[in-house]
Amino acid sequence: MAASTLTEVARLAGVSPATASRVLNGSARKPGKDIAERVRQAADSLGYIPNAQAQGLAKSSSGLIGLIVHDIADPYFAAIARGVQEAAREQRRMVLLATTDGAPGEEKEAVAAFAARRADSIVIAGSRSSRAEDGDQNAELAAELDRYCRNGGQVAVVGHPVVGAAAPEGYHVVSVPNQELAADLAVELAAGWDGDFVIIGGPEGLFTSDDRIRGFQEGLSRAGRGPAEVLRSSFNRSGGYDAGIKLAARIKAGGTGERGRPAGTGLGIFAVNDVMAIGAAAALRAEGLRIPRDARIAGFDDIETLRDFRPALSTVSLPLEEIGRLATRATAPPAADGDEQDYAPLPVAGKVMLRRSTETAD
Amino acid sequence: MAASTLTEVARLAGVSPATASRVLNGSARKPGKDIAERVRQAADSLGYIPNAQAQGLAKSSSGLIGLIVHDIADPYFAAIARGVQEAAREQRRMVLLATTDGAPGEEKEAVAAFAARRADSIVIAGSRSSRAEDGDQNAELAAELDRYCRNGGQVAVVGHPVVGAAAPEGYHVVSVPNQELAADLAVELAAGWDGDFVIIGGPEGLFTSDDRIRGFQEGLSRAGRGPAEVLRSSFNRSGGYDAGIKLAARIKAGGTGERGRPAGTGLGIFAVNDVMAIGAAAALRAEGLRIPRDARIAGFDDIETLRDFRPALSTVSLPLEEIGRLATRATAPPAADGDEQDYAPLPVAGKVMLRRSTETAD
DNA sequence: CTGTTAGCGCATTCAA
């Protein structure tokens, strides 16, 4: 990695390194019009590229923003990543990527790695977990984040705050109204279907999943329904599939027959995210069931790639890209124009999307 | 970003910075067992995190790997990114992300930015283009890459080499047999359908698209068929949709009636990637047509998220993640164990997947 | 085996 240095450029231009630095980078000070051109030409002819590492060392700021996701191939995170990337570009920063599979231990590692690289800010997109097994690592993650913030780092978390993290400054949360939206969804679904509901949830302790489950139950109750049964499964397509297989058996066995309905009348299924919903739908189909005839199904997220899925999936639309942008902007250095940086949780709006997969066939 | 420094740790431990450095990082030299512990403890109590920028400056190597994609939210690139990320982790490196929308100009910028950050290597995943309008920028990109390699950087390109780039060393290509696979696909499709074929391609000059088109035509000819008509469109879902609308009109108008077939007998459609195929399918459906009854359709890539799409999409499966891994590994520093780094193009295997969307209904 | 010295490339004080 031997490239030409600022000193070389300066020498070629017959000026001091300091001057060269001033013209080549956005220094507040104005270099002589004539000399500036000479320096620029020298730089050009040498193919000079400033060493960002050195700049960072000298300036104590790297222009780097770290992004933590569970899995970059998951369309949910990919969409958020796009938003982050977009905002980062606006701010002329580069994004460093880390994937963790949602393990708090790995997330802690990632934060440390970002800190080592002196990333100016960090965006954490994965769902937090409060599982007991993750307790220690969650604490370590929180400690690592606190330290990072204390050293001047900016952190934005999508969804829930990290358990136990309480950095006084530089800690932002882009809160997603999962619970409220899930409740809205339940209410709308209940209006069009008076049968039983079942929820396919993620592992217990996953905040995103738990919030959506809680919200859905709330909505059900608001609609005068009893709470739905909750099937726990993994938070991905195969989790949805597994749950779908179980439900298919149940449906084929003749339905629950509760609430005075004839048996075999189907089921209202709410999967806590689209990918799980698709998995469940695939399972039902594999078992010879049809949607929405034999089962109504809804997801959450409104993943773009899945919109062409048929029957069109009812879901809750979330502005994923926007969320990524918001999180990134929240970590931007405080505006120079005196505007107060607001540290209040940033709001995000979602929207219930009723589509074919939950259409009342009758 | 003020964190504790190595010097502070050393002072607290009562040793020299050099010694502290030796124990805290993987130096070849072994520090005294006793002293090592003292240093480690000091580091721990101070919450010391090495400054990677400084390390990079001193060692002339950053542990960074730059990844260039068109769009991280596109499942094709997301899958590759996952592979890159995985391999990077194995090599204890971090990935820097840049998205370019496929514009060679932006790619050049990205390469420069990576060079500035002193990334050890760069993986370029987007398709190359040979469009005349991109000529200058392609040349600039090539020049930038050459310079990067000349300075010791490692580059891996997925698919085609960058036009005009001819770095003697450190330039690797993970070649994807787009053409051969498309030919295979054509042959297999032609075996099950004796009607006409139409190709929905990307903009002219996009290598990936052009290769797949060429291969498909080749396969057709190998199967004794005449060349298919090519519809140009944008390389994404909406491009596929637009083309699909046109084709729907044509199909509804009664088919081409060529080759002695009765009119209105449908069409064999090959979209050069899955996302376009899905778009086209959506368009046909929107126009009241059914697949595979009214039109058979096949894509390319075998995007994971799209596998639950119905009717299941015939396509060519590509080991996207593996491609990402391969590219990343190709740029790894030459193995220390004397094994020669092989600079030959790395091969990748794909596989034709015939599914429901091209099933012969009769 | 440990400590000392000297940069890595750049930004930024300070004088001039």
Place this chain on the structure above:
DNA sequence: TTGAATGCGCTAACAG
């Protein structure tokens, strides 16, 4: 305005 000096945090030669 420009140039000379200093330090960012760390590693790698040296010397002890």
